[in-house]
Amino acid sequence: MLIRTAKEDVEKILFTPEQIQARVAELGKELDAQFGDKHPLMLCVLRGAAFFFTDLCRAMECHMDMDFISASSYFKGTKSSGTVRLLKDTVFDVEGRHIILVEDIIDSGLTLMYLEKLFQTRNPASITTVAFLDKDTGKPDRNSVDYYGFKIPDEFVIGYGLDFADYYRNLPYIGVIRPECYE
Ligand code: IMP
Ligand code: MG
Secondary structure (H helix, E strand, O other): OOOOOHHHHEEEEEEOHHHHHHHHHHHHHHHHHHHOOOOOEEEEEEOOOHHHHHHHHHOOOOOOEEEEEEEEOOEEOOEEOOOOEEEEOOOOOOOOOEEEEEEEEEOOOHHHHHHHHHHHOOOOOEEEEEEEEEEOOOOOOOOOOOEEEEEEOOOOOEEOOEOEOOEOOOOOOEEEEOHHHHO
């Protein structure tokens, strides 16, 4: 029996499913305009970007390859610990390819920086980074993304693929959970 649902832990909703889909549609058009004739390799950074990735790919009309990679950024509670490791690589040979790295959220920017450096060593034609959310951490020297869906304040968010301790990924919107849920 379902005792308590995920949405009961949500304090406020930042982006509704409708707002998300409208923004993803815009991003899809922008990427089509840049990559329409380039047959990009779309790389989804699991697991947080899963819903964003599948929506974004469907919002694009160009030919593409799709694959899934996974990196761990050793999260302790709600803060990144700074160590990144590649857990699952792409099966594609990326040499000469236009890579589009699709992330859920940029926080410290370390995961992104690590992945960009890693793929750069394999001689791609280009690397473009896309994140659904860009968190304003107030650090000016942080690695920046080429495309983002929304900028958000320095708050811990969940839903639309994003988790807290692997919970809440299945919420269809982006929200903030009630502080007591962290305990
Ligand atoms: P970064 O390496 O610090 O940029 O962190 C990137 C990763 O941390 C993301 O791919 C997320 O998995 C996770 N993360 C950072 N901020 C949040 C958040 O507010 N909610 C959920 N996950 C987050
Ligand atoms: Mg995560």
